[in-house]
Amino acid sequence: MSSWKEKCCLVWRRLARRKALSEVRGTRHERHEAEFEVRMKTFKEFDNERLHSSLGHRTSRLDKKWRNNKVAKRRPVIAGNWKMFKTVSEAEDYAVRFLEEVKDVTELDIILCAPFTALYPLKNELEESVVHLGAQNMSWADQGAYTGEISAQMLLDVACTYVILGHSERREFYGETDQEIAKKVQKALAAGLTPIFCVGENLNVREEGKAAERVQAQVSLALSSLSIEELSRIVIAYEPIWAIGTGKTASSNDAQEMCAAIRNTLTGLMGLDAEKVPILYGGSVKAENIVELLNEPDVDGALVGGASLDPLGFAKLVHNAAAVVARAEGI
Numbered sequence: 001m002s003s004w005k006e007k008c009c010l011v012w013r014r015l016a017r018r019k020a021l022s023e024v025r026g027t028r029h030e031r032h033e034a035e036f037e038v039r040m041k042t043f044k045e046f047d048n049e050r051l052h053s054s055l056g057h058r059t060s061r062l063d064k065k066w067r068n069n070k071v072a073k074r075r076p077v078i079a080g081n082w083k084m085f086k087t088v089s090e091a092e093d094y095a096v097r098f099l100e101e102v103k104d105v106t107e108l109d110i111i112l113c114a115p116f117t118a119l120y121p122l123k124n125e126l127e128e129s130v131v132h133l134g135a136q137n138m139s140w141a142d143q144g145a146y147t148g149e150i151s152a153q154m155l156l157d158v159a160c161t162y163v164i165l166g167h168s169e170r171r172e173f174y175g176e177t178d179q180e181i182a183k184k185v186q187k188a189l190a191a192g193l194t195p196i197f198c199v200g201e202n203l204n205v206r207e208e209g210k211a212a213e214r215v216q217a218q219v220s221l222a223l224s225s226l227s228i229e230e231l232s233r234i235v236i237a238y239e240p241i242w243a244i245g246t247g248k249t250a251s252s253n254d255a256q257e258m259c260a261a262i263r264n265t266l267t268g269l270m271g272l273d274a275e276k277v278p279i280l281y282g283g284s285v286k287a288e289n290i291v292e293l294l295n296e297p298d299v300d301g302a303l304v305g306g307a308s309l310d311p312l313g314f315a316k317l318v319h320n321a322a323a324v325v326a327r328a329e330g331i
C-alpha cells in the first residue's frame with residue numbers, strides 16, 4: 001500500500017488533471033472554479049495534517065488522540081440491512097425485542113433498513129425511539145409509470161430518514177449502473193433523505209491489486225457532481241463483495257486502508273469536510289469483530305447484513321460498538 005504522501009500526491013495530481021481537462025473542454029463553470037480553489041486549499045491543509053501524523057510515528061498517545069478526534073468529528077453509525085427477510089409480524093416482534101435492548105444507547109446512530117412492506121409497521125414501533133428507519137432502495141423518479149418502484153416521498157411518508165443506494169446486490173443482480181445510482185443519490189438528497197451509498201470491489205479486482213482504484217472510481221462517478229453541502233449529508237459504506245455473506249471479513253487493516261482511500265477521494269471532492277463524512281465497513285460484521293473494526297481511524301461504523309437479523313445478537317453488536325465510542329469519548 002502506498003504511503004500517505006504518495007496517496008496525497010495522487011489526489012493532488014487528479015485534481016490538477018480534472019481542472020486542466022475542464023479547461024480544455026471549455027466546460028468550466030464559475031461554481032466549479034470556486035469550489036476547486038476551496039478544495040485545493042483545504043486539501044493542502046489535510047495533506048499536512050495526515051503527513052505529519054504518519055511521519056510522526058503515531059505513538060499510542062497520538063493514536064488515542066486520533067480516535068478521540070474521529071469520534072468528535074463523525075458520529076458512528078451501526079446500520080442493519082435486513083435484505084429480503086422478515087414479514088410484517090416478524091418485523092414487529094423484532095422491533096419490540098430490539099428496542100428493549102438498545103433503548104438507552106446514545107453513543108451512536110442505530111438504523112434498521114427493512115423491506116418496503118415492513119417500513120410502515122416499523123414506523124409505528126420505532127416512533128420516538130433511538131432507532132432510525134431506512135429503506136434498501138429507491139427510484140430516481142419523483143412519481144409516475146414506474147411499475148415496482150418506490151419514490152423518495154413514499155419513504156418519507158413512512159418516516160424513513162435513510163436509504164441504502166448502490167448496494168452490490170442491486171448492482172450485480174439488477175444491473176444498476178453508476179449513472180443510475182448517481183441519480184438516486186441526488187434524488188434522495190433533494191428529498192432530505194440520507195443516502196447510505198455503497199461501494200466495493202469483487203474478488204478478481206482485489207486479486208489484481210485494483211481494489212482502491214475501483215472503489216475510488218465508484219465514489220467519483222456517483223458523487224462528483226454533488227456540492228460540498230450535499231456531500232456532507234451522505235454516509236458511505238465500503239462493502240467488499242467477497243466478504244458479503246461469506247463469513248470472510250476484511251481484516252481491520254484492509255478495511256482501514258480502503259476507507260482511507262475513499263476519504264482521500266472525498267477530500268478531492270470536498271476538501272477538509274471529508275473528515276465529517278461517516279464511512280462504514282460492511283461484510284460479515286458480527287458482535288465479535290465490530291470492536292477491532294471500529295478502532296480503526298477511518299472506519300466509522302458498520303452496515304450489517306446477516307448479523308442484524310437476530311434482535312438480541314444485533315443488540316449485542318450495537319452495545320460492543322457503543323462501548324468503543326464511550327471509551328474514545330472518555331480519553
Ligand code: 13P
Pocket residue numbers: 081167239243244245246247282283284285303304305306307
Ligand atoms: P453480511 O453482513 O451478511 O455479510 O452482509 C453485508 C451487507 O451486504 C450489508 O449490506
